Amino acid sequence: xxxxxxxxxxxxxxxxxxxxxxxxxxxxxxxxxxxxxxxxxxxxxxxxxxxxxxxxxxxxxxxxxxxxxxxxxxxxxxxxxxxxxxxxxxxxxxxxxxxxxxxxxxxxxxxx
Amino acid sequence: xxxxxxxxxxxxxxxxxxxxxxxxxxxxxxxxxxxxxxxxxxxxxxxxxxxxxxxxxxxxxxxxxxxxxxxxxxxxxxxxxxxxxxxxxxxxxxxxxxxxxxxxxxxxxxxxxxxxxxxxxxxxxxxxxxxxxxxxxxxxxxxxxxxxxxxxxxxxxxxxxxxxxxxxxxxxxxxxxxxxxxxxxxxxxxxxxxxxxxxxxxxxxxxxxxxxxxxxxxxxxxxxxxxxxxxxxxxxxxxxxxxxxxxxxxxxxxxxxxxxxxxxxxxxxxxxxxxxxxxxxxxxxxxxxxxxxxxxxxxxxxxxxxxxxxxxxxxxxxxxxxxxxxxxxxxxxxxxxxxxxxxxxxxxxxxxxxxxxxxxxxxxxxxxxxxxxxxxxxxxxxxxxxxxxxxxxxxxxxxxxxxxxxxxxxxxxxxxxxxxxxxxxxxxxxxxxxxxxxxxxxxxxxxxxxxxxxxxxxxxxxxxxxxxxxxxxxxxxxxxxxxxxxxxxxxxxxxxxxxxxxxxxxxxxxxxxxxxxxxxxxxxxxxxxxxxxxxxxxxxxxxxxxxxxxxxxxxxxxxxxxxxxxxxxxxxxxxxxxxxxxxxxxxxxxxxxxxxxxxxxxxxxxxxxxxxxxxxxxxxxxxxxxxxxxxxxxxxxxxxxxxxxxxxxxxxxxxxxxxxxxxxxxxxxxxxxxxxxxxxxxxxxxxxxxxxxxxxxxxxxxxxxxxxxxxxxxxxxxxxxxxxxxxxxxxxxxxxxxxxxxxxxxxxxxxxxxxxxxxxxxxxxxxxxxxxxxxxxxxxx
Numbered sequence: 001x002x003x004x005x006x007x008x009x010x011x012x013x014x015x016x017x018x019x020x021x022x023x024x025x026x027x028x029x030x031x032x033x034x035x036x037x038x039x040x041x042x043x044x045x046x047x048x049x050x051x052x053x054x055x056x057x058x059x060x061x062x063x064x065x066x067x068x069x070x071x072x073x074x075x076x077x078x079x080x081x082x083x084x085x086x087x088x089x090x091x092x093x094x095x096x097x098x099x100x101x102x103x104x105x106x107x108x109x110x111x112x
Numbered sequence: 113x114x115x116x117x118x119x120x121x122x123x124x125x126x127x128x129x130x131x132x133x134x135x136x137x138x139x140x141x142x143x144x145x146x147x148x149x150x151x152x153x154x155x156x157x158x159x160x161x162x163x164x165x166x167x168x169x170x171x172x173x174x175x176x177x178x179x180x181x182x183x184x185x186x187x188x189x190x191x192x193x194x195x196x197x198x199x200x201x202x203x204x205x206x207x208x209x210x211x212x213x214x215x216x217x218x219x220x221x222x223x224x225x226x227x228x229x230x231x232x233x234x235x236x237x238x239x240x241x242x243x244x245x246x247x248x249x250x251x252x253x254x255x256x257x258x259x260x261x262x263x264x265x266x267x268x269x270x271x272x273x274x275x276x277x278x279x280x281x282x283x284x285x286x287x288x289x290x291x292x293x294x295x296x297x298x299x300x301x302x303x304x305x306x307x308x309x310x311x312x313x314x315x316x317x318x319x320x321x322x323x324x325x326x327x328x329x330x331x332x333x334x335x336x337x338x339x340x341x342x343x344x345x346x347x348x349x350x351x352x353x354x355x356x357x358x359x360x361x362x363x364x365x366x367x368x369x370x371x372x373x374x375x376x377x378x379x380x381x382x383x384x385x386x387x388x389x390x391x392x393x394x395x396x397x398x399x400x401x402x403x404x405x406x407x408x409x410x411x412x413x414x415x416x417x418x419x420x421x422x423x424x425x426x427x428x429x430x431x432x433x434x435x436x437x438x439x440x441x442x443x444x445x446x447x448x449x450x451x452x453x454x455x456x457x458x459x460x461x462x463x464x465x466x467x468x469x470x471x472x473x474x475x476x477x478x479x480x481x482x483x484x485x486x487x488x489x490x491x492x493x494x495x496x497x498x499x500x501x502x503x504x505x506x507x508x509x510x511x512x513x514x515x516x517x518x519x520x521x522x523x524x525x526x527x528x529x530x531x532x533x534x535x536x537x538x539x540x541x542x543x544x545x546x547x548x549x550x551x552x553x554x555x556x557x558x559x560x561x562x563x564x565x566x567x568x569x570x571x572x573x574x575x576x577x578x579x580x581x582x583x584x585x586x587x588x589x590x591x592x593x594x595x596x597x598x599x600x601x602x603x604x605x606x607x608x609x610x611x612x613x614x615x616x617x618x619x620x621x622x623x624x625x626x627x628x629x630x631x632x633x634x635x636x637x638x639x640x641x642x643x644x645x646x647x648x649x650x651x652x653x654x655x656x657x658x659x660x661x662x663x664x665x666x667x668x669x670x671x672x673x674x675x676x677x678x679x680x681x682x683x684x685x686x687x688x689x690x691x692x693x694x695x696x697x698x699x700x701x702x703x704x705x706x707x708x709x710x711x712x713x714x715x716x717x718x719x720x721x722x723x724x725x726x727x728x729x730x731x732x733x734x735x736x737x738x739x740x741x742x743x744x745x746x747x748x749x750x751x752x753x754x755x756x757x758x759x760x761x762x763x764x765x766x767x768x769x770x771x772x773x774x775x776x777x778x779x780x781x782x783x784x785x786x787x788x789x790x791x792x793x794x795x796x797x798x799x800x801x802x803x804x805x806x807x808x809x810x811x812x813x814x815x816x817x818x819x820x821x822x823x824x825x826x827x828x829x830x831x832x833x834x835x836x837x838x839x840x841x842x843x844x845x846x847x848x849x850x851x852x853x854x855x856x857x858x859x860x861x862x863x864x865x866x867x868x869x870x871x872x873x874x875x876x877x878x879x880x881x882x883x884x885x886x887x888x889x890x891x892x893x
Contacts, residue, residue: 002638008532010631015539017496018623026548026593026601030555033585034539037562038630044566044574046637065665068656069649071571072669076681078574079786082581083688086880089592090692093884096596097696 005045012038025092032088036081043074119153150204153196154213161193161247163221190247191269197254198265214255219347221248226354230444233294235283235366239276242319242358245351246272252344253337264333271330274396275318278389279362282312285385286366298366307386309367314393316363320356320441321434326399328434335433349437356441364445493622500625524568531568535561548593548601556586573666573784580790584877587797591884667784671862679828682786682872686821689876693818696883760795760802767795771874775866785866789873796878800885808885817882820875827868831861 016038019031047070157163197214204210225245232238250268253261285308286301301309318327331352338344538558542551559582566575593601656668670678771788796815799808 003635004529004532006631006635006638008536009634010627010629011536012539012627013630014623014627015536015543017626018619019543021492021619021623026589026596027543027551029589030542030551033555034542034558037535037559040578041562041565042630042634042637044569044571045634065653066569066571067649068652068665068669071574071666072674072677074566074571074574075577075666075670075786076677078577078581079681080684082585083685085585086588087688087691087695089588090695090880090884093592093595094695 002045005041009038009042009045012041025095029085029088029092033085036078036085040074040077040081043070043077046070047073116156119149119156146204146207147209150207150209151213153200153204154210154217157193157197158217158251159193160196161190161251162244163193163217163248163251190243191273194247194250194254194265194269197251198262201254201262211255211257214251215344218248218250218252218255219344221245222252222351223248223347226351226358229358230354230361235286235294235298235362236280238358238362239279239283242355243272243276245355246276249334249348249351252348253334256337256340261334261337264330264337267326267333268330270399271318271326271396274392274399275315275325275327278311278315278392278396279319281385281389281392282308282315285389301367305367307390309363311386311389311393312363312367314397315389316359318393318396319362320359320438321352322438326396331434331437332431335437345433349433349440352434352437353440353444356438357444360441360445493618496622496626500622500629528565528568531561531564534558535565549590552586552589552593555589556582559585571666573664573670576787577790580787580794583794584790584797587794587801588880588884591797591801591881595884670784670786671865675832675865678869679832682828682869682876683825685876686825686872689821689879690818692880693883696886756802760798763798764792764795767791771870775863775870785869786873788866788870790877792870792874793877793881796874797881800881805885809882812878815878817875817878820871821879822875824868824870824872824875827871828865831864831868834861 012034016031016034019027019034022028022031047067201210222245225241225243225248229238229241229245232241246268250265250272253265253268255261285305286298289305290298290301314325318325321327321331335345335348335352338348535558538554538561542555542558545551545554560579563575563578563582566572566578569575652669652673653665656662656665656673662668662671771792774788774791775785796808796812799811803811
């Protein structure tokens, strides 16, 4: 399973970076989102992996609980990455509204 | 870099990266690597805390906006180095290397900073150099033998933060009011800015060390600690005198005397801006008077011994030296014009050397990057390429020791593999598919698959939040896409694959290399994962139920054990939401935005907007080519059927009910204030999609997102601060188990905390939705 998780993280990074480098800003934003997901998954695979029961301390069968600390950190990371995603989308909406284009190179030419 | 290397060596030497373990390790001083990692750590801390000769960056960073400089340069950033020195002092300190290193560099910095401060014409630069000087004093104090200076250092940190932040904010206000920060041009501002003059005066008195402000206590303890060593005492007294002079210059030359440059109008800043510095100065005053009761409890736990800390320690030698410093300082102030004229000998300063090195690097860089084409993507490509090279050079050496075990443990592993495949496939599809709407939806699938992985871990709390955020993100991008007209999107999409083949290959290669690098890194990390749960997690698992009555350990960590993280997290979230609002609610001409912004924020939105749309249409009627693509109609034709309208009318109240249950039973299972907020926010988002902007605004008149953010944040912080009244630590939760409620409800202050988070998050999501769905004005290009 380790190898698969690691490979998946790598592939997600590759896809995210490729998307990020597109001219189309909307696709770029999607690339960002893929990267966020990949990073969260990586943290998760390194930290909280291999638990047998949820991290609850009552009414549960015995077993190795999933590491709650890492889970809490990922929770925060998800929220913060959503915040930055929202800002990114806001920027794109603004530039689309103002310059009427979602294409980075056209935007660059407008800079004059 | 030096710091990182030093810390890694330190960790290796003590065999653990855990602070507790390192601090308990007394053998570090005799370790063979001691000189190496100590010097490295010192270099790191010195550059962070702006010690000579690495002090030059601090004044250089002064071009930042005032709140940033007040926050960074007076408190957080530069104190980080001091903090690390203090933390490591018990294990690394008390050796000749440590003591002499800290004393020599600290004292030089103290003197150099104080001298240079006198030379500055720029108000903020003068403050920056005086900060450098104070930091030098702190470093020197930590270097004193037997930890004699630690008390003084702690008091000094507090006093300095309070008065220097107030002075920085004042400098910003002066700059704002007069348009200049040049000390030679300013003067007599007290007439225009009386409130600021009082605040700056008090802060200046604290800086000069005049009783009864906290600065006096700080200086007394500083002098007292230095009494043992004559040379250090001399340096400290001289610097203290220069500081007194500096404080006088800062306050007198700006607010008193005559105005030298009357060309600029003075316009007083908002009175509200005065609140921040005023609070700081009052804190300095109160802490000074009540030093025994207020500051001592803060300092005492660090020292592990009884300490003596009073406002006035009597007529001891420290007091006389203090008096001497004040006297000399006044003399220096009287003769300040001569001092300022006196020029420093021309030696290559640290800054010049640094700039020379950077210049050289830049020239080499210019050769390599001859084609600076201004494309951000190209820069990104260069950066990422460098990352790849670094990764490969570091990763290849580790690859040999990484084993490629490939074992399926049980059937859930197969499910996990499938989910990973689904998410990867969805991501690929989101790249290949040419329609933005479809790509966005498919990306949502990828996020859901990752959420499924979290669920299988089993980590239900994380999975729930992942599902929620994923949905919200997809909704957001779809609303945003509807705002961009179809031709624009098509144009962008055509360019997507229309770029040159070599460009595509270049991006592909870099992406694959990054992927391989990260994959290898991930493999190494996953294979070296700790097999035993770390101590913190175990502690959390054991204590969540007894201490908080929370069976849900993750929930307990988020709401209590790491509650501070959550407070910061939702603050960031609010800032992001308000950022989106400001970005999108300003008209694109940018001329009259405050009026517009206020109107948007004050609630009578829909009426005004409808009127505005009408007028803007009339305004642009002659120019049909740029007529607004009718977003309202686009939305309504797609989504607004009688069925969807009635369904979404039910969904929002239902979502609020679900949110309520999450709030009340948050500690029992997955879900908390955050998910409650997002669920309700999704209900709101649905209304925006189905009803369109104007109707949703009208229907949601009762929902005031900005007030919700404010109320929520206030509730959270008030609730966290409440225990302070009963002398309990910040964020202590009080449980009212004595009150028995039906249906297994537990009443505790956590509920208020969660409610605050809920309100903030609901406010944020609604704000973002509203801002993105806002039709806006049409600006012809």
